Structure formats: structure tokens, C-alpha cells
Amino acid sequence: xxxxxxMEGPVTLxxxxxxxxxxxxxxxxxxxxxxYVQYPGEGLQLLLKATKADDKGSNKGFEATYRKExxxxxxxKGSVQVSDxxxxxxxxxxxxxxxxxxxxxxxxxxx
Amino acid sequence: GAVVSQHPSRVICKSGTSVKxxxxxxxxxxxxxxxxxxxxxxxxxxxxxxxxxxxxxxxQGVEKDKFLINHASLTLSTLTVTSAHPEDSSFYICxxxxxxxxxxxxxxxxxxTVT
Numbered sequence: 001x002x003x004x005x006x007m008e009g010p011v012t013l014x015x016x017x018x019x020x021x022x023x024x025x026x027x028x029x030x031x032x033x034x035x036y037v038q039y040p041g042e043g044l045q046l047l048l049k050a051t052k053a054d055d056k057g058s059n060k061g062f063e064a065t066y067r068k069e070x071x072x073x074x075x076x077k078g079s080v081q082v083s084d085x086x087x088x089x090x091x092x093x094x095x096x097x098x099x100x101x102x103x104x105x106x107x108x109x110x111x
Numbered sequence: 112g113a114v115v116s117q118h119p120s121r122v123i124c125k126s127g128t129s130v131k132x133x134x135x136x137x138x139x140x141x142x143x144x145x146x147x148x149x150x151x152x153x154x155x156x157x158x159x160x161x162x163x164x165x166x167x168x169x170x171q172g173v174e175k176d177k178f179l180i181n182h183a184s185l186t187l188s189t190l191t192v193t194s195a196h197p198e199d200s201s202f203y204i205c206x207x208x209x210x211x212x213x214x215x216x217x218x219x220x221x222x223x224t225v226t
Contacts, residue, residue: 032213044155093215099215104153
């Protein structure tokens with residue numbers, strides 16, 4: 001079935017550093033792709049999405065581009081803040097509206 | 112818009128008792144709701160898909176008699192954990208899909224602790 005792979009391990013970086021979280025997917029069709037953010041003790045919030053190849057999703061300084069040729073949807077932010085500390089999940093939506101999630105990456109931003 | 116609530120946000124129960132968790136779409140109608148389970152520092156695991164007015168569809172390995180799902184209206188789905196055991200302790204998250212859309216809106220989650 002369709003699946004999402006995120007880079008292993010937490011990410012720790014200093015405030016104002018550049019953030020990249022890798023995400024690749026496997027799908028038989030052309031899924032929509034999403035990044036969700038989860039703050040401690042809370043549910044998931046949609047961060048951004050892209051529905052077709054070459055689309056760029058963006059929100060709150062975060063960006064991700066739907067790359068069909070590399071089956072990737074890497075998340076980037078040019079200058080992180082302490083408030084960006086959270087867990088980030090990459091996901092794809094299958095044809096039946098179900099979401100398949102990656103394992104998530106804990107991001108810790110140090111002042 | 113598109114707010115989903117869950118109640119309770121936290122619950123502690125004794126082993127052997129049952130616990131009901133509610134998921135409500137506050138400002139839209141949801142024909143489909145999903146229930147997820149999240150273990151500490153892990154991803155979300157889809158438990159079941161709940162469609163209004165019909166039986167839920169459970170994922171492989173999820174016991175339907177243990178995790179009872181009822182989607183009685185277009186704004187409410189409930190998950191009842193029956194005869195709870197400590198291994199059922201987890202973070203349960205629901206999501207709702209509005210009519211005419213494919214977007215899933217997530218609730219804030221319910222932390223269940225079984226002692």
C-alpha cells in the first residue's frame with residue numbers, strides 16, 4: 001500500500017537555523033501530500049499541503065514542494081524559532097480519504 | 112471554521128471498566144470520522160473509519176468488540192474502550208471529514224490512562 005518515510009531521529013538546532021526534514025513517499029497513484037505539526041499534548045494541525053506535482057505548499061515560513069520525479073515532499077524553513085519546537089508528520093492521502101503518516105520527527109529549537 | 116472537539120481531554124479509569132470518548136465537529140457536518148491511536152513518540156495508527164449511519168470499518172488487528180464506534184449523527188462519533196486494560200493506555204485522536212471535501216480536521220486528542 002501507500003506509505004510515507006521520514007528521516008530517522010529527532011532534529012535539534014539553534015534558533016534562526018535552517019530546518020530541513022526529509023519525506024519520501026510510495027504511492028500507486030497521485031496522492032495529495034501534507035505536513036502536520038503536533039505540539040506537546042495536542043492533536044495534529046495541518047501545516048501545509050500540495051495536491052499535484054510541482055505544487056509548493058507554504059505556511060508560517062515553512063515550505064514543501066511536491067516532487068514527483070523524486071517522490072519527495074521535504075519540509076524547509078529558513079529561520080526557525082523556539083516556538084517551532086514540535087513533532088512534524090508527513091502524510092499522504094489515499095484514494096479513499098485515508099491518511100498514511102510517516103513516523104514523525106521531533107524538532108527541538110534551542111534559544 | 113472546521114473545529115473538531117474531543118471529550119474528555121484526559122481520563123483515568125480502572126482496569127476492567129469502560130470509557131467513552133466523544134468526537135464532535137462543531138461547525139460542520141462530517142459524514143466520515145477517523146479514529147487514531149498514538150503511542151508515545153510514535154506516529155498515528157488508524158484504528159477505524161466511521162461513517163454516519165453505518166457500521167465502522169476497522170483496520171486489521173483492531174478488535175471491534177473492544178473498541179466500539181458509534182457515528183450516530185453528522186456531528187458526533189464516539190469511541191468506547193470496553194473492559195479497558197493498562198495496555199489500552201494511549202493518546203486517542205479523531206478526525207472529521209466535512210461533506211463535499213476531502214480535508215481531515217483533527218481533534219485535540221484524549222489521553223487515556225488505565226490503572
